[in-house]
Amino acid sequence: MPVSSLMTQPPASTKPQSEPPQVEMPARKRPLASVASAGVGASSSGSQYPVIEAIKRGETPEPRRHESVMGVPAILEVKDFQLWYGQNKALHGISMPIAEGKITSIIGPSGCGKSTLLRSVNRLNDLVDGVRTAGSISLRGEDVYARGVDVISLRKRLGMVFQKPNPFPMSIFENVVYALRISGERNKAVLEQACEKALRQAALWDEVKDRLKGSAMGLSGGQQQRLCIARAIVCEPQVLLLDEPCSALDPIATLRIEELILEIGQRYTVLIVTHNMQQAARVSDYTAFMYLGRLVEYGRTADIFQLPRLRETEDYVTGRFG
Amino acid sequence: MSQSFAEIRRRTFSSIMFGLCAGGAALIISILLLVIGYLLWIGVSSLSWEFLTAVPTGDVANPGGMRHAIDGTIILVALASAVGVPIGVLAGIYLSEYPTEYAVTGPLRFIADVLTGVPSIVVGILGYELVVVPVSRWTESSISYSGYAGAAALAFIMIPIVARTTEEMLRLVPKNYREGSLALGATRAQTIFRVVLPGAFGGVATGIMLAMGRIAGETAPLLFTALGSRLLTHNPAEPFPSLTLQIYTYATGPYPEQKRLAWAGILVLLAMLFVVNLSIRLIAARHARTRVGA
Numbered sequence: 149m150p151v152s153s154l155m156t157q158p159p160a161s162t163k164p165q166s167e168p169p170q171v172e173m174p175a176r177k178r179p180l181a182s183v184a185s186a187g188v189g190a191s192s193s194g195s196q197y198p199v200i201e202a203i204k205r206g207e208t209p210e211p212r213r214h215e216s217v218m219g220v221p222a223i224l225e226v227k228d229f230q231l232w233y234g235q236n237k238a239l240h241g242i243s244m245p246i247a248e249g250k251i252t253s254i255i256g257p258s259g260c261g262k263s264t265l266l267r268s269v270n271r272l273n274d275l276v277d278g279v280r281t282a283g284s285i286s287l288r289g290e291d292v293y294a295r296g297v298d299v300i301s302l303r304k305r306l307g308m309v310f311q312k313p314n315p316f317p318m319s320i321f322e323n324v325v326y327a328l329r330i331s332g333e334r335n336k337a338v339l340e341q342a343c344e345k346a347l348r349q350a351a352l353w354d355e356v357k358d359r360l361k362g363s364a365m366g367l368s369g370g371q372q373q374r375l376c377i378a379r380a381i382v383c384e385p386q387v388l389l390l391d392e393p394c395s396a397l398d399p400i401a402t403l404r405i406e407e408l409i410l411e412i413g414q415r416y417t418v419l420i421v422t423h424n425m426q427q428a429a430r431v432s433d434y435t436a437f438m439y440l441g442r443l444v445e446y447g448r449t450a451d452i453f454q455l456p457r458l459r460e461t462e463d464y465v466t467g468r469f470g
Numbered sequence: 471m472s473q474s475f476a477e478i479r480r481r482t483f484s485s486i487m488f489g490l491c492a493g494g495a496a497l498i499i500s501i502l503l504l505v506i507g508y509l510l511w512i513g514v515s516s517l518s519w520e521f522l523t524a525v526p527t528g529d530v531a532n533p534g535g536m537r538h539a540i541d542g543t544i545i546l547v548a549l550a551s552a553v554g555v556p557i558g559v560l561a562g563i564y565l566s567e568y569p570t571e572y573a574v575t576g577p578l579r580f581i582a583d584v585l586t587g588v589p590s591i592v593v594g595i596l597g598y599e600l601v602v603v604p605v606s607r608w609t610e611s612s613i614s615y616s617g618y619a620g621a622a623a624l625a626f627i628m629i630p631i632v633a634r635t636t637e638e639m640l641r642l643v644p645k646n647y648r649e650g651s652l653a654l655g656a657t658r659a660q661t662i663f664r665v666v667l668p669g670a671f672g673g674v675a676t677g678i679m680l681a682m683g684r685i686a687g688e689t690a691p692l693l694f695t696a697l698g699s700r701l702l703t704h705n706p707a708e709p710f711p712s713l714t715l716q717i718y719t720y721a722t723g724p725y726p727e728q729k730r731l732a733w734a735g736i737l738v739l740l741a742m743l744f745v746v747n748l749s750i751r752l753i754a755a756r757h758a759r760t761r762v763g764a
Contacts, residue, residue: 277569300656301655303655306653307653308650308654310646310653314647326656330664376650379650380653389653
């Protein structure tokens with residue numbers, strides 16, 4: 149049975165472009181490795197990837213959203229979200245829930261719009277000239293793109309960590325409590341307590357507790373990134389947005405950040421963009437695969453990596469495509 | 471054979487070019503040394519404690535000192551900076567941080583660049599027409615030359631320099647610092663004053679010091695505004711002395727003792743500029759160690 153289902157797979161995946169629930173059955177096929185190797189020879193023809201082909205033609209095929217992810221309580225709800233940079237459309241009708249209290253990763257080749265989507269959540273794209281959006285992104289039911297939304301207070305509810313560590317040119321202490329300072333907190337005891345708590349959660353306290361007044365510029369790259377995480381969680385954000393947080397770090401620092409993400413994921417909802425598939429597999433509960441501004445497949449990380457419903461996803465996560 | 475000929479030609483050409491470059495550098499350095507040496511030769515012999523502490527006596531054989539002019543220059547530069555630095559820095563922030571249409575910032579930047587290059591005598595006449603004459607009319611007094619008018623002219627020179635250097639320095643602060651701050655819910659103003667400006671502090675301070683050095687050495691803008699004075703005054707509402715004006719008066723006058731004072735004045739002015747430049751270097755070096763992104 150497994151082998152025959154494998155043979156009929158390509159036509160099966162072309163047909164149900166509009167009806168994702170229908171594909172439940174092919175997902176029961178056998179483990180990936182053998183399937184993938186069977187497809188190697190044919191993959192160069194291109195006909196193996198009907199969804200990608202359709203996207204390249206400019207279409208927006210209905211993504212395969214697994215039932216397992218559609219039912220979860222969502223803290224963020226992206227609905228038919230579109231974004232243009234001037235004339236260029238960067239995001240095409242993205243719809244996906246982000247599970248509350250879980251770690252969700254977004255993967256995809258460079259330029260697929262994953263960072264753009266992340267930066268749309270806290271409206272950081274507003275800073276770019278000529279950005280237009282349509283559709284909605286709701287944080288706890290409130291559309292962040294609704295008229296009259298206070299972007300400043302929205303951003304205070306979200307934490308963000310960037311690709312390159314970007315500690316501010318001030319002391320370690322002032323970096324961590326920056327978000328409190330700009331909200332007008334002056335009480336020294338409150339600031340110190342918040343600083344210690346955030347640094348402990350970011351697994352940095354023991355390394356810097358004796359030099360909190362020292363410049364943050366003196367820390368190593370990995371320490372700087374953990375400092376940025378501490379800075380992002382000091383106000384206990386509802387969602388923590390991580391934009392390829394390890395791409396500028398060495399492997400050991402990367403490992404430490406990944407451990408930290410897993411730990412922080414116990415307390416916060418985390419949305420992480422990564423170009424590193426292993427990282428997505430290691431840290432996240434749910435994974436979304438994007439391509440050229442479209443959501444392609446979205447499900448539990450284990451399913452995306454071991455039982456993907458599309459050959460495209462399967463070949464992407466195994467490094468054969470993209 | 472032809473290869474070795476080419477080789478010889480290449481080497482000869484290289485030596486000639488090296489010689490020309492080295493010669494140019496040597497020429498510049500020797501001219502500089504000549505000027506400084508001559509200055510020291512004449513200036514130091516005229517420099518005395520009296521020069522720094524006494525005021526002009528009116529006696530051409532024993533003309534006294536330049537205390538009034540030294541004080542005058544310091545006060546003029548301080549007054550001009552008090553006006554020019556805030557306006558210049560704020561204008562620089564506007565040019566760099568507020569993304570308005572190019573239709574606004576483009577011409578603004580162009581005007582700032584043109585203003586930087588305006589001959590200082592023009593600024594002097596502008597100060598005369600726009601400050602001295604109207605104030606005279608308003609107070610119905612005789613021509614009201616004043617330290618304020620001089621400081622205004624100097625500030626006018628200072629503003630475009632400070633604005634453009636501030637803009638350039640702020641642009642060097644990486645974009646991800648601004649994004650990091652905004653993503654934490656900071657307003658644009660909080661981002662600028664808490665993150666961007668401190669990040670560019672060394673560069674901005676250097677620009678300010680450079681502008682201060684430039685205006686401390688200006689004479690032309692003061693000729694029709696501060697006018698100069700032989701009295702020790704700390705009241706900028708009166709005609710006001712400055713080192714450059716006093717040097718000009720003495721150096722172009724007929725009395726040898728006053729000419730000697732002019733040389734000493736030049737030495738003091740250069741020493742002041744040297745101190746300013748040295749502090750710029752120190753700030754820049756400190757800045758290089760703590761700069762963002764470094």
